[in-house]
Amino acid sequence: MTVTGHGGDGPAGNGAAALPDGVQGGLPPRSKEAHKLDRVVIRFAGDSGDGMQLTGDRFTSEAAAFGNDLATLPNFPAEIRAPAGTLPGVSSFQLHFADYDILTPGDRPDVLVAMNPAALKANIRDLPQGGILILNTDEFTKRNLTKVGYSSNPLEDGSLGGFQVHEVAMATLTRGALEETGLSKKDAERAKNMFALGLLSWMYNRSTEGTERFLREKFRRRPEIAEANVLAFRTGWNYGETTEAFGVTYEVAPAKLPPGTYRQITGNLALAYGIVAAGQRSGLDVFLGTYPITPASDVLHELSKHKNFGVTTFQAEDEIAGIGAALGASYGGALGVTTTSGPGIALKSETIGLAVMTELPLLICDIQRGGPSTGLPTKTEQADLLQAMYGRNGEAPVPVLAPSSPADCFDVALDAARIALTYRTPVLLLSDGYIANGSEPWLLPDLAELPDLRVPFASEANAPDGSGEFWPYLRDPETLARPWAVPGTPGLEHRIGGLEKSDGRGDISYDPDNHDRMVRIRQAKIDGITVPDLEVDDPSGVADVLVLGWGSTFGPIGAACRRVRAAGTPIAQAHLRHLNPMPSNLGDVLGRYRRVVVPEMNLGQLATLLRARYLVDVVSHTKVAGLPFKAEELQMVFDQVLQEVHA
């Protein structure tokens, strides 16, 4: 029988119990009954040192290689190693995989793997009744239970009665299996995450070859550790196969996605690749000036590996120097890029203003996290929108774009680079922790179809008075962009800077009328940027309520809209990639609906902009919990709005 999740909420199908399709990996054929599922949500939870992110990543890779659609949600503390076994030290990785296209990492897990009491306590409230709970019993000692405030052992006090509990002594079993390897007890126990992965791989009929290959590659300098991990992994697999505790396995068939070649990708990786691609497509060297900050540092790590693409990475002494160096490189004719999170944007503001004034291309990536101040470094939020729009002194308009999913970061990076290079302006790209660390399958793009980002440097004097002078602020009538005249070009020597310029000639000017004109020209240049029209998804064509989102809320909003539609009510969805300037048809779109709902992970920043600009009293739904919306909660919000509208 095919069921949705493990008793989940999707449309259930019919069918006979099926046997597994044969041999998995290099392991013996399996003997147990397999149930078909259309989707599953698994959450691995353990101590920060337990390797839960790696475990989740591996399972994700296997699901991807198998052809499932998937979405992931890593969730970890800001502390590198909080005290072991404590609630603040719990790290988790949630993975949603399915045989159809899915939009979110899932509201609730069907399966919770808890490696210790802290992981159980921190996550059990998310597991629905009847859900599968796999516990590493070795860690359920009196001391560990006390540490997280359990007065009695949940394994014994009946509090887990509503779940399908599997008690597995993972550490003991792993240690036992590795006895012969000569590894220390401590080292052997560290492989227990691979035991858990092996067990889950067995449960969900996943191939084992990929993981074994991965482990041997990862630990290639320490083959004994590699083999120990492989052994632990196989032990977990065999444990599922041979013990009676696990009576059934589950199968989730490959998803029917558009044809092509896919890979799995996180948002930060896609962003880094987008930046490399922008360099290639523009024919420019890329210069990343940056400073490490969570959750943006992975973009620096990734780009530092790709020097062969003409990418220079500069880890500066601070955020300000990072963007300063990037702007210096842009002045010299490179594609200057800086990456950061909200606190870094605060520090970079003055240099963004200089880039606005000097009208040089610059790509500024803000991987948003919980704020204000240091806030929640490892959690997600989208509360930097107004900072991106207005967080500078003076009238300093900057184009703002936001990717809607991990893979979308690639396209948006290219689009942001297009705008920066074409219009000679700093551009802000607003990603966030959710899509930065989350992953999904990515249909590899056709390189020939990537945009051509080449722009010419100025090479000749341009003064309209025939004087043979070079006027650095004489504009292209179409784009209003000024010429990009890089040092080394004879005859175009000129001086630019933060002081106001005279229109055209670009000399310092304190003239009141000139300043008024220049402020308006800089604004008009940004307002005139070509962005595609907003497309509305409304399969019914008759919806009278529109949900409008931006950034990483795309998945949860889409999933919630599907649920509303599945229940028979039309609802329209649209998503803004371009926050500044907004698509020119946005006003018309907003006017077509009786009610517009705007869900945001802030206190209503886009809603504020829409109300101010279009005088539309949108319904603002907000949450700032450091976690993405759940489809279920948005569905309830949409249902309520629909009821009010149709009452």
Add this chain to the structure above:
Amino acid sequence: MTTVDLGLPSIGGTAGVPTTDEKQTAKSFTSDQEVRWCPGCGDYAVLAAVRSFLPELRLKRENTVFVSGIGCSSRFPYYLNTYGVHSIHGRAPAIATGLATSRSDLSVWVVTGDGDALSIGGNHLIHTLRRNVNLKILLFNNRIYGLTKGQYSPTSEQGKVTKSTPVGSLDHPFNPVSLALGAEATFVARAMDSDRKQLTEVLRAAAEHRGSALVEIYQNCPIFNDGAFDVLKEPGERERRIVPLRDGEPIRFGPEGEFGVVQDGFELRVRRVSEVGEDAVVVHDASRTDPGYAFALSRLGGQDLEHTPTGIFRSVSRPTYDDLAREQVRQAQESRPADLAALLRGNDTWQVPG
């Protein structure tokens, strides 16, 4: 941790910058902008010295860039007919680092002041110096904030009465040369705005140096701190206070050359040569690898300018950040093709059939 020795040859400061046979003069380097410093400002003298000196380098004018921060001295780029960026307060070294790293064919100069470089921009200055980016940094020190009209600066003497310190400043001042040497700058020098000959010599050596060159220029502000360096200019006083540094020569000074610098434990001190003997006088060697010697020299002069060494304190060779960064990119480009399709594909792909 592993390190990679890139084995770069030792090359001059302007290597890689295109040269020209065209006749250049101070006028060729003069822009059409009206100079707007106060009458009598020391900046005029420095501007004149730089305009006359630049033609010596025979570099193409378009391959010279001046980057400045904010302050009176930071208006400098507007008055030179080269490329120029008048950036934001304290950040010129950062912007110049990006430019110099991405463009090996440019001669990049930074013009800054004591407030710009040592207060708001202190962090960028020390990190630029430790990285040894191939930049020539001209630090105009007038020991006051001029553009904001007369507050004390990080080089103002303690107790200074200014608009913001009506009963005297409390801060202990920086010695910019000591600070630069503490950051292990590879080239550190000091000159006076009024001594054109020495200033030009120092500029020449700075330009020839591959790596960060910090040149502190004592510069008079006639409006807010007039006469700050008069004791170093008055005949009689001047000879008693200025300690000229000449490579390979004993460090002697005084109206009759009667004073000398001698080693005393870990420190250097001024003594009458007649008392210690000529052999005790330290022979100046700017190429000492350890910055300790140059640092000791920089400590001879306190905030009261009692003894003030001028000239080149330190000039040593160390690979520059920008050369090394470009070399890493070059090696990567040589060893691995830029195959975008392969990069995007990665190692784990799967097919969804049509």
